[in-house]
Amino acid sequence: MMLLLMVSMFCPCPLEIQRGSTTNLAPWMMSVAASTIDRKIIDRLVTGDGEIIEGTSINTYDMGNELHPFTYGGLCGDLDDSVKGKIVLCNLRDEGSGLLRAGAKGAVMVEEHSSYVASTFLLPAIVVGSDGGEKLRKYIKGSAKPVARIERTSTVVDSAAPFVAPFSSRGPNRLVPDILKPDVSAPGLNILSAWSPEAAIPGYADAQSLQYNFMTGTSSSCPHAAGAAAYVKSFHRDWSPAAIRSALMTTALPIDPSKNSDAEFAFGAGQINPVAATNPGLVYDVGVDDYILTLCGIGYNSSDIGLISGEERTCPSDYKGSPRDLNYPSMALRIDTGAPYRANFSRTVTNVGAESSAYNASIETSGKIDVKVEPDALTFGSLNEKQSLVVTVSWHEGLALGELARATLTWSDGLHNVRSPIVVYTFV
Numbered sequence: 001m002m003l004l005l006m007v008s009m010f011c012p013c014p015l016e017i018q019r020g021s022t023t024n025l026a027p028w029m030m031s032v033a034a035s036t037i038d039r040k041i042i043d044r045l046v047t048g049d050g051e052i053i054e055g056t057s058i059n060t061y062d063m064g065n066e067l068h069p070f071t072y073g074g075l076c077g078d079l080d081d082s083v084k085g086k087i088v089l090c091n092l093r094d095e096g097s098g099l100l101r102a103g104a105k106g107a108v109m110v111e112e113h114s115s116y117v118a119s120t121f122l123l124p125a126i127v128v129g130s131d132g133g134e135k136l137r138k139y140i141k142g143s144a145k146p147v148a149r150i151e152r153t154s155t156v157v158d159s160a161a162p163f164v165a166p167f168s169s170r171g172p173n174r175l176v177p178d179i180l181k182p183d184v185s186a187p188g189l190n191i192l193s194a195w196s197p198e199a200a201i202p203g204y205a206d207a208q209s210l211q212y213n214f215m216t217g218t219s220s221s222c223p224h225a226a227g228a229a230a231y232v233k234s235f236h237r238d239w240s241p242a243a244i245r246s247a248l249m250t251t252a253l254p255i256d257p258s259k260n261s262d263a264e265f266a267f268g269a270g271q272i273n274p275v276a277a278t279n280p281g282l283v284y285d286v287g288v289d290d291y292i293l294t295l296c297g298i299g300y301n302s303s304d305i306g307l308i309s310g311e312e313r314t315c316p317s318d319y320k321g322s323p324r325d326l327n328y329p330s331m332a333l334r335i336d337t338g339a340p341y342r343a344n345f346s347r348t349v350t351n352v353g354a355e356s357s358a359y360n361a362s363i364e365t366s367g368k369i370d371v372k373v374e375p376d377a378l379t380f381g382s383l384n385e386k387q388s389l390v391v392t393v394s395w396h397e398g399l400a401l402g403e404l405a406r407a408t409l410t411w412s413d414g415l416h417n418v419r420s421p422i423v424v425y426t427f428v
């Protein structure tokens, strides 16, 4: 009998994700994108003519070095026992129960877009992209006696990691365009996780019990981020949720935008670094009153706000603030054609590093926008001391539709680097 050790979820998510698809946009939430980790899962199919096709699956079955008859099964829907003892090439991906019932030795499943998501199957299997599938169809057609074997899964260090998974929702923020979402990225692709032996296994009708499973999705990234937040909290019991989020954002590992053209709309501030987040130096803190002013600024009235905050709140009648003034660790600005030439973000940082410390600002910009910060040096004489600053962003020429101009502001005291992403963009 077959023993299933690990199973991963079939991801129903589309591969081409649209900008503006991020949900959970409230400014008091931490929105987490799904990034890759440096364990890359590799599977290989070897054909009789020595060709090696790479694919993705969690294949714990060991076929040894023996080659098996290899045949084409189309969609592999209704298979008869002509596939018995053979490796079958299928135009569709499923968990493999039909193939198993028909006595197939293994399966090669072709997916149009090559997938990063590794799943287990009920028999030795590998998922290949359409190019690989085409090569294999040609091999089967052109060979008098096609044979193949599927190798056991191995892993290699992925030097391209981290980057954001194709299925992870993209910013900008459709509700409050001037607050960047997602906030950060955390591992969410092919994550080995503990699994309740009582729980059902997604994609499998028959009840089997597991202790571990490979999972993929932002639903795997969020527990990483929540765990990192709890870890930071364990060092700083008195920090607010916003201070913890700030620590996770400003210490995040930058992700190379050449790996995700949506840049900050894909990865936010970058991939969380829980250890660095315990000692961020400075935090951008936010309290309940600040969130309420933000809601006032985007047109919520007192009764709307009461529904959210659970208490009577009135907006100051003369309030003219913008969500850009919320003390967020990132800065975002949506512009239209004919938009103003410059915009300000006001911020306040709180010293949580050394009692007496001095920070200098440094700015990196992609060139489309100029960024200035005033003051550009901050000195602190005590812990929890606050200092205010204004970041001014200006641009010389308009942005094209869908263009994203990027910059970063980093405060450094030589020990801590407190990094904030800045984005200016157009969006319809």
Ligand SMILES: *[C@@H]1O[C@H](CO)[C@@H](O)[C@H](O)[C@H]1NC(C)=O
Pocket (backbone or CB within 6 Å): 301, 302, 303, 304
């Ligand atoms: C507040 O706005 C909501 C719509 O968002 C409206 O139904 C309600 O009557 C308003 N309340 C007041 C006190 O203006």
Ligand SMILES: *[C@@H]1O[C@H](CO)[C@@H](O)[C@H](O)[C@H]1NC(C)=O
Pocket (backbone or CB within 6 Å): 343, 344, 374, 390, 392
């Ligand atoms: C923006 O900030 C700069 C520097 O603090 C200040 O001189 C300017 O008046 C501000 N502009 C607006 C529109 O608030």
Ligand SMILES: *[C@@H]1O[C@H](CO)[C@@H](O)[C@H](O)[C@H]1NC(C)=O
Pocket (backbone or CB within 6 Å): 358, 359, 360, 377, 412, 413, 414
């Ligand atoms: C900050 O800038 C001042 C003046 O340029 C310099 O003397 C100091 O060493 C800088 N501090 C750090 C931490 O870079």
